[in-house]
Amino acid sequence: MTNQGRNAIDTLLAESLKELTIKQPIEKITIKEITDKAGVIRPTFYNHFQDKYELLEWIIRTELLEPVKPLIQNGMIDQALIIIFAGIEKEKDFYTKASRLEGQNSFEDIVKECITGTLIEVLEEKNLDKKIPSPWLTKERIARYHAQSLCFLVITWIKSGMSMPAKEMSDIYNYMIRNSIADIIGDN
Numbered sequence: 001m002t003n004q005g006r007n008a009i010d011t012l013l014a015e016s017l018k019e020l021t022i023k024q025p026i027e028k029i030t031i032k033e034i035t036d037k038a039g040v041i042r043p044t045f046y047n048h049f050q051d052k053y054e055l056l057e058w059i060i061r062t063e064l065l066e067p068v069k070p071l072i073q074n075g076m077i078d079q080a081l082i083i084i085f086a087g088i089e090k091e092k093d094f095y096t097k098a099s100r101l102e103g104q105n106s107f108e109d110i111v112k113e114c115i116t117g118t119l120i121e122v123l124e125e126k127n128l129d130k131k132i133p134s135p136w137l138t139k140e141r142i143a144r145y146h147a148q149s150l151c152f153l154v155i156t157w158i159k160s161g162m163s164m165p166a167k168e169m170s171d172i173y174n175y176m177i178r179n180s181i182a183d184i185i186g187d188n
């Protein structure tokens with residue numbers, strides 16, 4: 001199957017999962033429901049994804065993170081954040097329901113891994129050895145730290161009803177990562 005054909009089926013399955021998620025929790029959605037809605041047979045699903053959680057991961061990586069990767073690579077973090085928040089806002093119903101996924105394959109864990117993977121890819125492309133002050137502070141630890149903080153902010157924003165616009169959330173995240181707790185306490 002060509003890459004284009006594979007991507008078309010991936011997208012079809014993703015749209016099916018998104019539509020089903022609006023009506024019921026992800027943990028209750030079956031692969032049969034996803035494939036029936038997509039109009040494909042079950043083996044087709046398993047040729048593309050191991051399970052529905054891998055499909056959710058694909059949605060996050062493909063729809064939210066891949067489009068902003070070039071911006072991150074070029075230091076355009078503010079623009080990348082706005083696009084991420086706007087993408088979540090655009091699919092508000094889906095992400096609101098998806099954020100309720102807890103347990104072994106929690107939404108939080110999936111989002112953290114997706115963000116971590118993207119950040120590691122970006123950091124691997126950069127020659128940061130001279131900038132990093134300690135061998136303990138690896139690219140993976142830096143990526144995990146920032147993934148953890150961004151994930152916390154994104155999930156808190158989703159669960160609070162996304163009342164703050166995407167641009168303001170980007171500004172809030174930037175304030176938090178650019179100011180240490182010492183800076184914030186010292187501002188008083």
